[in-house]
Amino acid sequence: MASLKDMRVRIASTKATQKITKAMQMVAASKLRRAQSAAEAARPYAEKMDAVIASIAGASTGGGGPQLLVGNGKDQTHLLLVCTGERGLSGAFNSSIVRLARERAQALLAQGKTVKIFCVGRKGYEQLRRQFDKHIIENIELRSVRQLGFVNAEDIAKKVIARFEAGEFDVATLFYSRFKSVISQIPTAQQIIPLEVTKQVETTGPTPVYDYEPAEDEILDGLLPRNLAVQIFRALLENNASFYGAQMSAMDNATRNAGDMIRKQTLVYNRTRQAQITKELIEIISGAEAV
DSSP states (O other), X not given: OOOHHHHHHXXXXXXXXXXXXXXXXXXXXXXXXXXXXXXXXHHHXXXXXXXXXHHHHHHOOSSOOOHHHHOOSOOSEEEEEEEOOSOOOSTTHHHHHHHHHHHHHHHHHHTTOEEEEEEESHHHHHHHHHHHGGGEEEEEOOTTOSSOOHHHHHHHHHHHHHHHHTTSOSEEXXXXXXXXXXXXXXXXXXXXXXXXXXXXOOOSSOOOOOOOSSOHHHHHHHHHHHHHHHHHHHHHHHHHHHHHHHHHHHHHHHHHHHHHHHHHHHHXXXXXXXXXXXXXXXXXXXXXXXX
C-alpha cells in the first residue's frame, strides 16, 4: 500500500492536471465561437459555387468539358487528400478522419487500384505513415499559420491541380470532419476531381435560358480551379471548428474524470490516515495497560 506522502503527491498531481484540462477547455470554448462562425459563413459560398458550376455545366452544349469537371476517363490512380489537425488532445477528431481515409484506401487497394495520399496536418500524417508510408506523396503542416486564410487552401489546390495535370492521379477525394455541434463532428469524404456536380432541382414553369460570354467551357476553365480552392478552404474551416469542439468536449470529460479521481484518492487517503491513527492509539493503550 502506498504511504500517506505518496497519496498526497498523487492528489496534488491530479489537481494540477485538472487545472490544465480546465484551462484548455476554456481556451477551446473561446476559440470555438470564431471558428464555428467562419465555418458556417463558408458553407453558403461553397454551396452556391457548386450550384453555379452545375448550372454552367448543364448549359454546356459540348459533350466534354474541362478535365477538372469530367476527369481524364480513367479510374486507376486515386489521390486521397486527408485534412486533419496539427495537435491532439481532441478526442476522436483526428482518428475518425484517418479511419475513414484508411478504410477507403484499403478498399481501393483490394480492387487493384493505385492509392496516393496527400496529408494536410501533422496528426493525420503521423497515423497514416504507420501503414501507408510508401503511399504518402506529400505532407503539409499548418502549425506556423496563426490564422487560416484562403491563400493556404489556394496553395494546396495549386499543388493538387499540378499533380493532376502531370497525370499523377485520376480521381481525388477530400477527407475532413464536418462540424455539426460541439459534441458531434461528422467525418466526410468528398470527391473533388472529377467534380461531382449536384443535380439541379426541377422547378415548375419555364426554364430561363442564359447566354454565356465567353463560352461555357472557358468560364469553367477559370471557375473550376477556384472552386477546388474554395472546397479545400471550406474543409479546413470545418476541421478547425470541429477540432475546437472536440477538444472542448474532451477536456470537459478529462476535467470531470480528474474530479472523480481526486474524490476517490482523497477518500482512500482519509481512510488510510484514520487507520494509522487508530493503530497508533491501540498501540499506546496496549502499552499503558501492559505497564
